[in-house]
Amino acid sequence: MARLSIENLSVDFGGIHALRDVSFALESGAIVGLIGPNGAGKSTLLNCVSGITRPTQGRVRLDDAVLSALAPASVANQGIGRVFQHPELVADLSVRENLLIACHRSLRYGLISELLRLPKVWTAERDAAQRVDGMLDRLGLLESAEFAIRGLPYGHRKLVDLGRALLMDIRFLLLDEPIAGLNDLEVAKLHDLLLRLRQDLGLGILVVEHNMPFVSRLCDRLVVLDLGELIANGRPDDVLRDPRVMASYLGEDA
Amino acid sequence: MSAAADIPRTQRAAMSFGMSTVLLGLCLAAACVAPFVLNGYGLYVLTLTGVFALVALGLNLLTGYAGQISLCHAAFFGVGAYATAILTQKVGLPYLLSILAGALLTAAVGAIVAVPAMRLKSLYLAIATLGFGVVLQKIIFEWRGLTNGGGGLALNPPAIAGHELGETGLYYLTLALMTLGIWGAWNLSRSRTGRALLMIKESEIAAGALVIPAARYKVIAFAISAFYAAVAGGLFAYLVRYIHPENFSVGLSIAFLSMVVIGGLGTIGGSIVGAGFYVIVPELLRGIKDAPGLVFGLLLVIVMVLMPQGLWGVVRYLRRRA
Numbered sequence: 001m002a003r004l005s006i007e008n009l010s011v012d013f014g015g016i017h018a019l020r021d022v023s024f025a026l027e028s029g030a031i032v033g034l035i036g037p038n039g040a041g042k043s044t045l046l047n048c049v050s051g052i053t054r055p056t057q058g059r060v061r062l063d064d065a066v067l068s069a070l071a072p073a074s075v076a077n078q079g080i081g082r083v084f085q086h087p088e089l090v091a092d093l094s095v096r097e098n099l100l101i102a103c104h105r106s107l108r109y110g111l112i113s114e115l116l117r118l119p120k121v122w123t124a125e126r127d128a129a130q131r132v133d134g135m136l137d138r139l140g141l142l143e144s145a146e147f148a149i150r151g152l153p154y155g156h157r158k159l160v161d162l163g164r165a166l167l168m169d170i171r172f173l174l175l176d177e178p179i180a181g182l183n184d185l186e187v188a189k190l191h192d193l194l195l196r197l198r199q200d201l202g203l204g205i206l207v208v209e210h211n212m213p214f215v216s217r218l219c220d221r222l223v224v225l226d227l228g229e230l231i232a233n234g235r236p237d238d239v240l241r242d243p244r245v246m247a248s249y250l251g252e253d254a
Numbered sequence: 255m256s257a258a259a260d261i262p263r264t265q266r267a268a269m270s271f272g273m274s275t276v277l278l279g280l281c282l283a284a285a286c287v288a289p290f291v292l293n294g295y296g297l298y299v300l301t302l303t304g305v306f307a308l309v310a311l312g313l314n315l316l317t318g319y320a321g322q323i324s325l326c327h328a329a330f331f332g333v334g335a336y337a338t339a340i341l342t343q344k345v346g347l348p349y350l351l352s353i354l355a356g357a358l359l360t361a362a363v364g365a366i367v368a369v370p371a372m373r374l375k376s377l378y379l380a381i382a383t384l385g386f387g388v389v390l391q392k393i394i395f396e397w398r399g400l401t402n403g404g405g406g407l408a409l410n411p412p413a414i415a416g417h418e419l420g421e422t423g424l425y426y427l428t429l430a431l432m433t434l435g436i437w438g439a440w441n442l443s444r445s446r447t448g449r450a451l452l453m454i455k456e457s458e459i460a461a462g463a464l465v466i467p468a469a470r471y472k473v474i475a476f477a478i479s480a481f482y483a484a485v486a487g488g489l490f491a492y493l494v495r496y497i498h499p500e501n502f503s504v505g506l507s508i509a510f511l512s513m514v515v516i517g518g519l520g521t522i523g524g525s526i527v528g529a530g531f532y533v534i535v536p537e538l539l540r541g542i543k544d545a546p547g548l549v550f551g552l553l554l555v556i557v558m559v560l561m562p563q564g565l566w567g568v569v570r571y572l573r574r575r576a
Contacts, residue, residue, distance in 0.1 A: 050462075050463060051462070052459055052462070071462065071467070072459065072462030072463060073461075073462045073463075073465050073466065073467045076462065076463050076464065076465045077465050081463070082463040084459075084460060084463075088453075088456055088457040088459075088460030089456070090449075090452045090453060090455075090456050092452075092520070093449070093452065097449065100449060101449045101450070101452075101453050101464055101466070102464050104446060104449070104450055104464060104465060104466050105465040107445075107446045109445075109446070111447060111474065114441060114442060114445050114446060114447055115438045115441055115442060116438075116441065117437075117441040117445075121441075121445060125445060164464060165463070168464065168465065
């Protein structure tokens with residue numbers, strides 16, 4: 001049972017307080033929604049956890065290890081997967097090749113062997129391709145393995161991006177607006193997929209999302225940010241009835 | 255989940271392997287018999303194409319795959335040429351060993367050039383590498399004791415295992431090294447490093463999230479790219495048999511970059527086709543009175559306007575339709 005803790009996190013961008021003294025934690029197997037109006041600091045918080053933004057104060061911990069001093073690649077190496085709002089895929093490569101990018105860490109042959117395509121490169125690539133096919137199967141993308149990303153619909157690209165994060169043996173998954181641009185069917189599929197990932201792999205998932213029905217159905221807990229401050233943290237029903245949340249985020253008619 | 259059912263079957267990323275192999279075999283066979291068909295000058299032009307193609311292969315790994323622009327490849331080419339010439343002529347090492355040693359040395363220089371690349375992007379990086387190119391060229395010029403400075407270096411014909419290498423021999427050596435270069439680049443492009451470089455070009459931040467350290471791979475890309483340029487330089491020195499610092503100016507760096515863009519960024523075939531276009535087309539235009547430069551310049555514009563994916567993009571398109 002692992003625990004990802006955000007402790008007294010503050011981020012200043014030249015006098016603007018993007019985050020102010022935010023603390024909460026995410027355990028393995030929990031799905032937490034991070035919500036708030038535009039500019040509330042949600043993406044800044046994800047960037048702090050992934051090592052892209054350095055906090056001005058406070059820290060991020062994974063159990064006893066402090067993450068907030070590490071480079072993004074090192075944070076990812078600790079088992080923190082990040083899926084960006086817009087899928088960052090190589091358009092000319094196939095679906096399978098894009099997933100193979102995520103096998104980078106587990107492919108351990110050296111540069112010289114690679115240049116000469118020694119037998120160990122061949123077998124390592126074959127094993128990686130098998131792992132990738134397993135993931136494609138899980139995502140329901142096996143039939144499009146050979147298609148170039150360029151020709152894929154947006155929803156499938158987002159799935160490929162998610163698949164890459166999952167191939168890295170992660171313990172925690174950070175999702176930035178996972179359903180933006182998806183149709184209803186794809187949203188329903190993603191909902192089921194995330195629940196299964198939690199159940200099968202014990203993943204802890206932190207979701208930034210604007211779609212309230214989606215997050216309140218999916219998440220065990222909601223954390224609400226407003227102007228960089230944490231204003232609520234609790235079960236979706238309770239949080240959505242919180243007067244401060246209604247006033248700041250959901251407006252009068254919520 | 256049967257998501258694949260609703261994906262339009264548009265493009266296949268993998269191309270038919272059999273046909274590519276046949277085409278490649280035909281090209282190689284044609285290249286092997288070329289010395290029996292061409293006169294001395296034709297052979298020189300073809301060897302030069304092979305030499306430039308090697309540079310373009312390396313530069314394409316850096317620019318086409320990793321997305322890093324370099325305007326100092328002429329300098330890498332020059333360092334390779336001078337290092338090979340000096341090691342062969344003054345130190346007395348065997349020719350092939352000199353090429354290898356010169357290329358390893360230049361790869362180290364390339365890794366040093368990569369240091370600013372960790373912080374700079376696009377045009378800013380281009381200007382920084384331009385500066386490096388000028389500095390390297392100046393070093394060659396000023397280090398007279400070693401390079402004979404502005405006097406240039408005249409070279410004896412190279413020898414391998416006691417046999418003097420004539421024009422045909424050098425052509426076959428170039429062909430062999432270029433084939434090795436293609437093979438190595440192809441191996442990289444379809445495994446760990448090639449994919450990492452493409453990911454870095456797409457987004458360094460997203461690459462970080464996939465545990466691909468962008469800084470390290472930029473250094474690797476610069477080093478490999480410089481290695482290719484230096485091997486080509488070692489061949490070039492003995493093709494022309496007289497090298498001078500002015501041979502390796504920024505203009506040549508721009509020519510290398512043009513070859514890669516004309517041929518097709520991020521493609522291996524494009525590097526070869528681009529080098530061929532750049533060297534051979536001006537030769538074919540020589541017959542046009544007074545205006546070969548003008549026609550070639552216009553051709554460059556036309557290629558870029560009509561074929562934004564480069565010449566190799568057209569080859570790919572035709573192959574997909576075939």
